[in-house]
Amino acid sequence: DVKVTQSSRYLVKRTGEKVFLECVQDMDHENMFWYRQDPGLGLRLIYFSYDVKMKEKGDIPEGYSVSREKKERFSLILESASTNQTSMYLCASSPTGHVEKLFFGSGTQLSVL
Amino acid sequence: GQNIDQPTEMTATEGAIVQINCTYQTSGFNGLFWYQQHAGEAPTFLSYNVLDGLEEKGRFSSFLSRSKGYSYLLLKELQMKDSASYLCARMDSNYQLIWGAGTKLIIKP
Numbered sequence: 342d343v344k345v346t347q348s349s350r351y352l353v354k355r356t357g358e359k360v361f362l363e364c365v366q367d368m369d370h371e372n373m374f375w376y377r378q379d380p381g382l383g384l385r386l387i388y389f390s391y392d393v394k395m396k397e398k399g400d401i402p403e404g405y406s407v408s409r410e411k412k413e414r415f416s417l418i419l420e421s422a423s424t425n426q427t428s429m430y431l432c433a434s435s436p437t438g439h440v441e442k443l444f445f446g447s448g449t450q451l452s453v454l
Numbered sequence: 455g456q457n458i459d460q461p462t463e464m465t466a467t468e469g470a471i472v473q474i475n476c477t478y479q480t481s482g483f484n485g486l487f488w489y490q491q492h493a494g495e496a497p498t499f500l501s502y503n504v505l506d507g508l509e510e511k512g513r514f515s516s517f518l519s520r521s522k523g524y525s526y527l528l529l530k531e532l533q534m535k536d537s538a539s540y541l542c543a544r545m546d547s548n549y550q551l552i553w554g555a556g557t558k559l560i561i562k563p
Contacts, residue, residue: 381462382555383555384553389550440550440551442499443497
């Protein structure tokens with residue numbers, strides 16, 4: 342089974358802190374994605390990557406950056422956390438040619454105080 | 455816009471059938487997806503429709519009408535474990551998924 346692992350299930354940070362959310366997948370997938378999920382809204386794409394060292398902005402990249410130094414790892418960085426970044430963050434991966442078959446991690450519930 | 459509309463919440467009885475509807479913008483359409491998400495867990499893939507018609511997969515079926523911008527997910531012989539949110543998503547012309555807010559399905563004994 343494909344496994345997508347997010348390093349933290351719950352995280353509490355203070356406004357202005359730099360926050361790293363880590364995601365690792367074990368199925369050699371080329372495509373990786375970061376979404377945020379908020380009540381009453383659909384999943385919103387923050388950033389995605391189709392290859393190592395490659396990154397593309399999604400629909401809501403402001404306030405975030407990403408890093409993909411290795412194929413299996415895709416990190417989401419909040420340079421200076423703000424309260425409006427309190428959310429559930431979901432990482433996902435998919436194989437080449439099948440961007441629709443997303444495998445999600447269990448999510449990180451981030452609270453920024 | 456890129457709106458995808460689905461009901462916020464539905465309630466059904468164990469053993470019954472329920473249909474969850476989804477409407478979407480038809481321009482730039484490349485497929486329609488359904489995912490299941492149990493509370494506190496990751497979404498998991500259920501179905502993918504790119505052509506009109508009904509796709510059956512066990513107790514779950516998904517229907518698509520491209521001309522009407524309409525899909526539904528049909529769940530038969532409902533079980534308590536089917537209590538979850540069901541997410542509708544369409545793939546756009548850039549092969550990215552645009553997600554609905556999800557339908558919370560509550561199953562009662």
